[in-house]
Amino acid sequence: MIKQLTVCGVAFLNDAYDMFAINIVAMILGFVYYHDAPGAAQNTVPKKWDTLIKIAVQIGCLLGQLVLGRLGDKIGRTTVYAASLMIAIITTIASAFANSMVRGINVFVVLFIWRVLLGFGIGGDYPLTAAIVSEYSRTENRGKLMAGVFAWQGFGNVLAPLVSLIVTVCFAAKIDSDVLYLDYVWRIIIGVGCIPGVATLYWRLRMTDSSRFQNVAAAGDPETAESLGSEDEKLLGTDAESMVSADEPSGLSEQRGQPADSSRRGRRKTFRQYFGEWRHLKVLLGTSIAWFALDVAFYGINLNGAVVIDAIGFAGDLYTDKPSQFIIRNCLGNIIINILGSVPGYWITVFTIERLGRKTIQLVGFAVLTVLYVILGFAYSQILAKSSGAFIFLFSLAQLFQNFGPNVTTFVIPGEVFPTRFRATAHGISAAAGKLGAIVAQGGLLQLTDIGGKHAWIDHLLQVFALFMFVGFVVTFWIPESKGRSLEEICDESEEYF
Numbered sequence: 357m358i359k360q361l362t363v364c365g366v367a368f369l370n371d372a373y374d375m376f377a378i379n380i381v382a383m384i385l386g387f388v389y390y391h392d393a394p395g396a397a398q399n400t401v402p403k404k405w406d407t408l409i410k411i412a413v414q415i416g417c418l419l420g421q422l423v424l425g426r427l428g429d430k431i432g433r434t435t436v437y438a439a440s441l442m443i444a445i446i447t448t449i450a451s452a453f454a455n456s457m458v459r460g461i462n463v464f465v466v467l468f469i470w471r472v473l474l475g476f477g478i479g480g481d482y483p484l485t486a487a488i489v490s491e492y493s494r495t496e497n498r499g500k501l502m503a504g505v506f507a508w509q510g511f512g513n514v515l516a517p518l519v520s521l522i523v524t525v526c527f528a529a530k531i532d533s534d535v536l537y538l539d540y541v542w543r544i545i546i547g548v549g550c551i552p553g554v555a556t557l558y559w560r561l562r563m564t565d566s567s568r569f570q571n572v573a574a575a576g577d578p579e580t581a582e583s584l585g586s587e588d589e590k591l592l593g594t595d596a597e598s599m600v601s602a603d604e605p606s607g608l609s610e611q612r613g614q615p616a617d618s619s620r621r622g623r624r625k626t627f628r629q630y631f632g633e634w635r636h637l638k639v640l641l642g643t644s645i646a647w648f649a650l651d652v653a654f655y656g657i658n659l660n661g662a663v664v665i666d667a668i669g670f671a672g673d674l675y676t677d678k679p680s681q682f683i684i685r686n687c688l689g690n691i692i693i694n695i696l697g698s699v700p701g702y703w704i705t706v707f708t709i710e711r712l713g714r715k716t717i718q719l720v721g722f723a724v725l726t727v728l729y730v731i732l733g734f735a736y737s738q739i740l741a742k743s744s745g746a747f748i749f750l751f752s753l754a755q756l757f758q759n760f761g762p763n764v765t766t767f768v769i770p771g772e773v774f775p776t777r778f779r780a781t782a783h784g785i786s787a788a789a790g791k792l793g794a795i796v797a798q799g800g801l802l803q804l805t806d807i808g809g810k811h812a813w814i815d816h817l818l819q820v821f822a823l824f825m826f827v828g829f830v831v832t833f834w835i836p837e838s839k840g841r842s843l844e845e846i847c848d849e850s851e852e853y854f
Contacts (some may be wrong), residue, residue, distance in 0.1 A: 361501065363559045364485050365508035367441070370552040371478045372512025373519075374448060375413050376658055377545055378471070380520040382406050383686060384542040387714050389463070391535045399674050403803065405464040411798045412468045414655065416475020417482075418791040424480030425784020429777060432573070433488050434563040436499075440480030442558050445553045447474035452547035478748055479791070483783035486771030490779070491566040495842050498707040502768045509701035510759065513658070514699060517690035520545050524687065528680040535679050568843075572776045629779055639773055640782055642834030646718065647766040647790035650826035653729070653821040654758055656797030664751065665689035666811070670744070693748070697755025704760040713839040714765045714772075715832060721761015722829035726822050728754045733818035766790065772838040775847045 370692040386401045393400070401409075420440065428436045451470040456463045485505060495499045523544050523740045530537040564572075657664065664673045665686055672685045705717060732750055733737070739747045766786070772780040801820060837844045 357391050357585045359559065360563065361489070361505060363556045363563070364489055364505045366552050366556050367485055367508075367516065368506055369483055369508040369837050370444070370549065371510040373516045373552070373595040374444070374474060374512075374549045376513055376518040377520065377549060378410055378413070379658070379690065380683070380687060381542045382409060382738075383546075384520075384538050384683060385409075385464075387683075388538050388542065390486055392836060399648040399679075401464075405462075407799060408468045409464055409471065409511075410844055411795055412471035413475035413478065414791045414794040414798065415425055416472040416477075417479035418475075418788045418795070419472075420476035420479020421784040421791065422479075423476075423481055423784075423786040425483035425780045425782075425787070428480070428484045428487060428780035428784075432565050433491075433569060433780060434560075434565050436480060437484040437488065437563065438557075438560045440477045440484065441557055443477030443480075444474055445477075445550050445557070447471070448550040449547065452543045452550075479784075479787055481788070482640065482767065482787040483780040484684070484772075486783050487569070487780045488563070488566070490771040490843065491568045491776065497710065498772065498843075499714060499768055499839065500706055500750050502771055503702075503706045503764050504708050506764055506767045507759075510694070510699040513694045514691055515656060516545075517687040517694070519548050521684060521687035521691070524680055524683045531680045532678045536684075538679065546731070569776055604648040624777075627781065630775070630778065631782075638834045639836065640785065641716050642831045643770040643773070643782075643786040644789035645831040646722075646762060646828045646835070647770075647786050648793040649824040650722075650758070650762040650766055651793035652797045652801070652824045653725070654763055655794035656802060656817070656821065657755075662728035664693075664814075675679065679772065692828050693752060693755060696748075698759055700759070701756040701759025702764060704756075705764040708760075708809075709764075709768070710839065714769050715761065715835060715837040718762050718765040718769070718832050718835075719829060721763075721765070722825050722832060723756050724757040725754060726825040726829060728757065729822035729825060731816050733815050736815035736818060752779060762832075769838065772843060773836055773846055776843070790848065 382401055386399045389403065390397060391399055424436050424440055446472050451467060451474060454463055454467040454470055456466070486502060489502050489505055490498055520541075523541050524531070527537050527541050531541070631640055670685065670689045672682050674682060677685075709717060728750060732747070732754070736747075739750070770783040770786040773781065803818060804813045805811060805817060836846060
């Protein structure tokens, strides 16, 4: 069991590394391709190219979550899960070798194309991991296991600047004598992102779908259902029959292994028919809008850590510092912020989610974030003028409550509150809404950062984030609490028939 959960956890470590390493890589690309640019343009990637390479993975993720999530419901979770990793490995390697063409598109466009495809592979991890872990887990520890798997994202957030720091230190002397040595550095940073995937590919290929999913897939074919056996035992090394039946209320266990019984209930509702009913659509809208609202702020900040670090004066001077020194300071800043806030937040959620409940954690998280972003937004200049330490404390506290809050629960809840037949699809829709929020943040709101001068609009940006956190708080009331309830109870899968 530990081995397979580790495989799922490493998937999120890998995904976070691939997504957030671009924060440091974009900075390095400025030194490589614009070291001889005149004036303020020196050592800085133009905003249009910076936006393009940062938004690429989010676009790919959105598409991957929708497409691969749907395929996970149609042809099997683990089959698509393995395919998504292979896509990610190939495109990560291709990204590391991106270059300008002699005639035509430049390195930023090539990198954009490969990172969209990388994002497509990463996108599949969200709905498929959620469905796999939730369907294998017992009721009493389902939330803890799902949150624990997702918490590996925090390690990826730290690993990206840590690897960047190590590689930069190794090349420091050569970089300071010839800045073009940074061309090796950014490629190595991106290339390292394929190592966790390669290391776990074998185990992904050996994973099998849960008996819960297999019996739903075989509904209407009793012979197929009886021949499926208990594949869960191969994956988790436990008695899958007792595990799943322990989750089921009386009466529902009759549905397992007897798909023919579904014919006595009537015809199954299609996806459109099921979510055409407001009581079900409301839940899907709740999970989707909450994730959208959260990711506007989450990715708006985490894809632009260098902006925040520069704004508080920690980054150093882009024009007078040695390139290696400037990059190292930014890597250290990213590591410190993530260790202070992000990583602890994930694991507080892991150890409290079964006691406090998913909905409670999400409501408290959104409420606290609303207050913190209001304070940071409306008192931005005053706080920085008096103490950058106070700003770092409040900012780290916001990072803490993003993860001891909606960043984890928006992943967990959609993996529990939808029927098995639609679980990966509905989770994919919810996750894709989140990535749409990331695209809105990076492609829209972050373009306003320098209105009125460098970083002059950051206070207004934080105020906008506060508004989105409040929206997330409100729509959370549309979502049911899933703590202590089996998957069948939460969804009342008998409502799939009419």
